[in-house]
Amino acid sequence: MWIRIVSLIARLGLAAVWLVSGWIKFSDPTQTIVAVRAYQLLPEVFVRPVAAGLPVLELVLGLLLLIGMAVRPVAAVSAAVLVTLIVAIVSAWSRGLSIDCGCFGGGGLAEVDDWDYAREILRDLGFLALSAWLIVFPRSPAALGARSRPASSAIAQPSMAE
Template identity: 70%
Template structure:
């Protein structure tokens, strides 16, 4: 039962991260474009489409996790996105760029040092760990998705009784 409770905390926590992050980026799309461009990783023709779609992907992931639908899929996508974010931050740091990550809005040129990048990477590793947990243990209370709900002992007992009745009726 503690696994399901921990999964609930991970699911709600990760949902909050995605919803806040997506909302702040959607509220200032021009700044999100600046943040994506500052990493100097995507071709210029990809910067605006990427920056404009990212907030809505984040909000969608947050909503799915919040209501408990497609939890494992949302968690896998979250792991991939956080891995990409971490790689982008490491890339910026290793190339000597001085930028704000833009993770929760903002972004672009900033006066940052190695400690700032280290904190951003550590934070994103924590978020990635939550997503990885949900990939392995997606079931939690208060989930709308049937595959995301924990099985109660009552439903397990009912299934066992139904299966034994079915076997007896065949004899």
């Protein structure tokens, strides 16, 4: 039972992260463009589409986790997004850029030091751990998805002969 409780906490925690992050970016599209551009990873032609798509993706991930639909696949996509963000932060840090990650609003040029980058990476590794937990243990109370909610003990398990 404790695994399901931890899964519920992980699911709602990760949902909150995506919803807050996505809403902040969605609410300020100009700043999101600045943040994406600051990483200097994408050709200019891709900056605006990524800046427009990322908040929508984050909001969709957050909503699906909040209601408990397709938890395992959503957690896998979350993990992929988080790995991408961690790689982008490491890239900016290793190239000597001084930028705010823009993960929760803001972004662009900023006075940052090694500890700022390390703290952002550690935070995202924590979120990645939540995603990994949900990939392994996707079932939790109050989930709407058939494969995301705990199995009912009243339902008989099919036999090997079936």
